[in-house]
Amino acid sequence: MSGSAGFLLCSLLLLAPRxxxxxAQDVQPDPKTPCANWMGGAPxxxxxxxxxGRDGKDGKDGAKGEKGEEGLQGxxxxxxxxxxxxxxxxxxxxxYPGQKGEKGEGAFVHRSAFSVGLKERAPHPNVPIRFSKxxxxxxxxxxxxxxxxxxxxxxxxxxxxxxxxxxxDVKVSLYKKDKAVIFTYDQFQTNNVDQASGSVLLHLSSGxxxxxxxxxxxxxNGVYADNINDSTFxxxxxxxxxxxx
Numbered sequence: 646m647s648g649s650a651g652f653l654l655c656s657l658l659l660l661a662p663r664x665x666x667x668x669a670q671d672v673q674p675d676p677k678t679p680c681a682n683w684m685g686g687a688p689x690x691x692x693x694x695x696x697x698g699r700d701g702k703d704g705k706d707g708a709k710g711e712k713g714e715e716g717l718q719g720x721x722x723x724x725x726x727x728x729x730x731x732x733x734x735x736x737x738x739x740x741y742p743g744q745k746g747e748k749g750e751g752a753f754v755h756r757s758a759f760s761v762g763l764k765e766r767a768p769h770p771n772v773p774i775r776f777s778k779x780x781x782x783x784x785x786x787x788x789x790x791x792x793x794x795x796x797x798x799x800x801x802x803x804x805x806x807x808x809x810x811x812x813x814d815v816k817v818s819l820y821k822k823d824k825a826v827i828f829t830y831d832q833f834q835t836n837n838v839d840q841a842s843g844s845v846l847l848h849l850s851s852g853x854x855x856x857x858x859x860x861x862x863x864x865x866n867g868v869y870a871d872n873i874n875d876s877t878f879x880x881x882x883x884x885x886x887x888x889x890x
Contacts, residue, residue: 755798758881759787763870767812770866773820773856776878787880793856796849800885805844806857808876811869815841816861822853825860833867838874846883855880 762778773792787794796802804819810831818825831841847855857878859866870876 755800755882755885757784757786757796757798757802758879759784759794760877760879761787761789762878763808763868763876766869766871767866768859768868770859770861773858774817774868774878776857776876778875780877780879791856792858793854794880796851796853796855798882798885799849799851799888801846801848801883802855802880803844803846803883804855804878804880805842806876806878807840807842809869809874810839810841810867811874813867814865815867816859816865817841817843817857817868818860819843819845819855819857821847821849821855828860831867838869 759782760780761776761782762780763774764777765775768774775789775792777789779787779789782789784797786797794804806817806819806829808815808817808829808831810833812833814833815831816828818828820826826847827843827845829841829843831839833839849855859868868876
C-alpha cells in the first residue's frame with residue numbers, strides 16, 4: 646500500500662507542471678480585474694540566438710539623388726607619353742611682310758684688275774712688253790711705263806694674254822718676280838695671221854710684280870698689233886687672302 650501510494654504521488658507531482666502550462670494557455674486572466682495578480686511560474690532563461698536567415702532579394706533602385714557640389718581640384722598628374730605625330734594640316738595663308746630692318750654696314754670689296762693692249766709692233770725681246778693701250782686700269786695697279794703689274798692686295802690672281810702673230814714666230818713667257826712661270830710658242834705660217842694665248846692662276850704677295858716678255862733671239866719676236874689686230878694682256882684679283890678681310 647505504501648509503495649502504490651508513493652508511485653501515485655510521484656506521478657501527480659510530474660503531471661502537475663504540465664497541467665499548469667495547459668491551464669495557463671487556455672485560461673488567460675483579465676489584466677483589468679483585481680484578480681490579475683494570479684500566481685505564475687518563475688521566468689525562464691533567454692534562449693540562444695537563432696541562425697541568421699537567408700539573404701533577401703535586392704530591393705528596387707531608389708530615385709536619382711540631386712547633383713552634389715563640385716569637389717576640390719586634385720593634384721596635377723604625371724606627364725603622359727608623347728603621342729604619334731598628327732597629319733600635316735593644310736597650308737596657311739602668307740603672313741604680312743615684316744618691318745624693314747636697319748641699314749647694315751656695307752662690306753668692303755677689294756678690287757684689283759687691269760686690261761691693256763699693244764700699240765707698237767715687234768716689241769724688244771727679253772724685256773717686259775709695254776702694253777700702252779689702256780682698256781681698264783681703275784686701281785692703277787698696272788704701270789704702262791714699265792709694262793708690269795704691281796700687287797697691292799695679297800691674294801689669288803688670274804692672268805691671261807692673247808697675242809696676234811705675224812711676220813715671224815713668237816716665243817713669250819709670263820714672269821713673276823724675275824722668274825718665268827709659263828711659256829707660249831707659236832710658229833708663223835707664211836701669208837697668214839695667227840694667234841697665241843696663255844693663262845694662269847697665281848698667288849701674289851704685296852709687292853710682287855707680273856709681266857709678259859719675248860724671250861730668245863729677235864727672230865722669235867712676231868707679236869703684232871695694228872688698227873684691226875690686237876695683242877692684249879689682262880689680270881684681276883679672284884679673292885684676297887683671309888687676313889686682308
